[in-house]
Amino acid sequence: MSKIRITKQFSFETGHALYGYDGKCKNVHGHSYNLYVTVIGTPISDTTDVKYGMVIDFGDLKKIVKEEIVDVFDHATVFNKNTPHVDLAKELQARDHNVLLVDYQPTSEMMVIDFSEKIKQRLPNNIKLHSLKLSETASSFAEWFASDND
Template identity: 30%
Template structure:
């Protein structure tokens, strides 16, 4: 892959892992750190520039950093968005799927994005993280 776009950001959210026998079964919060890595074989236009000069717009990759009332995950109660299962594994998969959905919304007509490869890493604490890709 000739291009690899990488960005990192944080967001703060609360959650409960329903049925967890221990502290994580009580309401608590995290400052989640996210790393998005998007590889592409070609450059494309974005929602903000119509020429094919980007892998994707950084804004598209950083959507989750927005306040929950603006469509992101910052200051969200994750159980309201994801249900009872709010482990790092479930959250990182959600980030992956929503990010790919947003990227595909901006692809030019006839471009299926089959060359795009996304990998998302989510740190729940400074020492513990989960990665997701397909």
């Protein structure tokens, strides 16, 4: 049977700051992110399976991405934990703000790499992550493709 790609879109609001950057993005600011998750697999051919004809139930994919990405990053502020922004992060946390300290510069490029690892770990064995597209504005996005990273 044919391999099929399916895509689900997710949206979340996240703040960040790019330490050491030479432009405006060195300041704390936020984006309305759109994440497009594309997986590839063969539709279920067992006519007795309640998910007959599906590569993966969109609801199952939604649960994975919601738990790993959306619920974690939505309305959070992300800082590289190895920068002086840690002092600001601690102050925000003390004021009950949702702050994420990550091991990378929180650019769209690095976030999409992080997201790919988190999602791949949760997918069933017969489903592969094909690609991710993370838009931070209407005209700017980063893409990750499994074929580029084998």
